Amino acid sequence: MKLSIAIGCLILSLGFVLICSFLNLGVFFNQLLGVVFLFCSLFMGYLGFVNLFDYLNHSRLLNKGVKVKAHIIEIKRGLLGENHLPDYIVEVFYKHPNTEKIYYTEFEYFGDVNANEILKKGKDVDILIDPQNPENIYYKNVI
Structure with a gap:
């Protein structure tokens, strides 16, 4: 479960970055939207890596405990x-x-x-x- 959550969060993070690349940053609204998407991307990336490392630590404990x-x-x-x-x-x-x-x-x-x-x-x-x-x-x- 944690592995699928981690993969989903990391894919969502990459999706937010991809959306930001299509924005016209010359317009003020698009700049604000880009900042929101980048913060969402960082947050989802953080959650993805936390869940991924938690899954890896749990599987290491089961294998080498x-x-x-x-x-x-x-x-x-x-x-x-x-x-x-x-x-x-x-x-x-x-x-x-x-x-x-x-x-x-x-x-x-x-x-x-x-x-x-x-x-x-x-x-x-x-x-x-x-x-x-x-x-x-x-x-x-x-x-």
Whole structure:
């Protein structure tokens, strides 16, 4: 999804630049319109690159992430009634396999914790950690 959003934003950015090239910039209205199109182009280009780098970072984490066991400390309920917010926030700690340093972090869980036997306080779950930034973790709902 993020890749398609990134590609769409970058194509839209190029489209705005292409529209600006057809404007007659001798007319004041066309100059204002050109400035608006250039600002839209820069904004869409920015959004495109942000989504592209986010997608690349996520795919790198899935491909090169280190799988570790994390111990669940607490499960907090998220805000209800909001579709884009997580249902639960799960606080965990884990030991980095290379440095033996202990990290405390949290991840978002979309779904019912009561129906999931794996997500209980005091149990261990499998997570992927980023080798470059150990605080960046990934947890899939289906293990």
